[in-house]
Amino acid sequence: MGNNAILLNSIEKRFHQKQVIAPLSLEIPKGQLIGLLGPSGCGKTTLIKLIMGMIKPDNGSIQVLNVNVPHKQLLMDIGYMAQSDALYLDLTGKENLHFFAKLFRLSKKERAERVAYAAELVRLTDDLNNKVMNYSGGMKRRLSLAIALLQNPQLLILDEPTVGIDPVLKKEIWQELIRLKNEEQKTILVTTHAMDEAEQCDLLAMLRNGQIIAFGTPHELKDLYQAQDFDEVFIKAGGDVR
Numbered sequence: 001m002g003n004n005a006i007l008l009n010s011i012e013k014r015f016h017q018k019q020v021i022a023p024l025s026l027e028i029p030k031g032q033l034i035g036l037l038g039p040s041g042c043g044k045t046t047l048i049k050l051i052m053g054m055i056k057p058d059n060g061s062i063q064v065l066n067v068n069v070p071h072k073q074l075l076m077d078i079g080y081m082a083q084s085d086a087l088y089l090d091l092t093g094k095e096n097l098h099f100f101a102k103l104f105r106l107s108k109k110e111r112a113e114r115v116a117y118a119a120e121l122v123r124l125t126d127d128l129n130n131k132v133m134n135y136s137g138g139m140k141r142r143l144s145l146a147i148a149l150l151q152n153p154q155l156l157i158l159d160e161p162t163v164g165i166d167p168v169l170k171k172e173i174w175q176e177l178i179r180l181k182n183e184e185q186k187t188i189l190v191t192t193h194a195m196d197e198a199e200q201c202d203l204l205a206m207l208r209n210g211q212i213i214a215f216g217t218p219h220e221l222k223d224l225y226q227a228q229d230f231d232e233v234f235i236k237a238g239g240d241v242r
């Protein structure tokens with residue numbers, strides 16, 4: 001797979017006879033920030049779960065970082081942020097971070113450094129000693145993002161990471177994602193509904209009814225479809241109004 005971080009080869013997924021991922025092939029190159037766009041229910045989260053190996057495709061094959069999915073090693077190499085937060089509400093933010101840092105088998109020194117880095121990045125340092133049950137929705141999202149960044153993964157897969165996060169912090173998080181890509185050569189796959197976020201991606205994959213209807217740089221897609229924005233690209237590429 002060479003320069004590809006993710007290789008999807010004719011994958012299909014059905015839930016109770018309903019085709020959610022139609023035969024879909026996609027090559028996601030390493031070291032890029034890729035946005036996955038599409039209306040609610042088009043299959044974005046399902047596609048991410050397939051890439052993570054959390055669910056199995058009915059047909060086709062998936063390779064991530066040169067190994068066939070599912071693979072235990074990938075749990076260490078992928079920083080994953082799910083759409084719903086998987087946090088321990090009875091524990092503090094700090095205890096949650098240390099719990100996950102231990103799962104990732106970081107040394108004590110690395111744990112302290114990475115917890116401090118990740119908490120600071122999402123501006124949670126001052127709230128780390130509070131129980132997560134007292135966090136707002138946005139704070140929980142931020143803590144989930146910090147957990148995804150903990151083990152310094154090569155590949156980050158983030159399912160709507162900035163939902164419920166205020167615009168200032170959202171901008172800072174995007175700046176950090178771009179820095180991670182530029183300076184640390186991370187590959188980042190992110191699902192989003194936000195047009196300003198789509199604009200900042202290197203590549204965009206537009207999904208409709210489980211199929212990729214457009215793939216390219218933001219500039220290429222707007223050019224190809226003579227569109228002002230990505231809503232227009234989506235409609236002209238054969239999508240529905242969102």
Ligand SMILES: Nc1ncnc2c1ncn2[C@@H]1O[C@H](COP(=O)(O)OP(=O)(O)OP(=O)(O)O)[C@@H](O)[C@H]1O
Binds near residue numbers: 039041042044047083
């Ligand atoms: N475990 C499941 N069992 C049955 N149907 C499912 C399951 N998971 C997803 N689906 C269905 O698959 C379709 C795609 O869902 P998915 O969560 O992938 O969409 P999405 O693009 O991520 O949507 P959103 O933007 O709203 O999060 C939906 O019709 C959903 O109801």
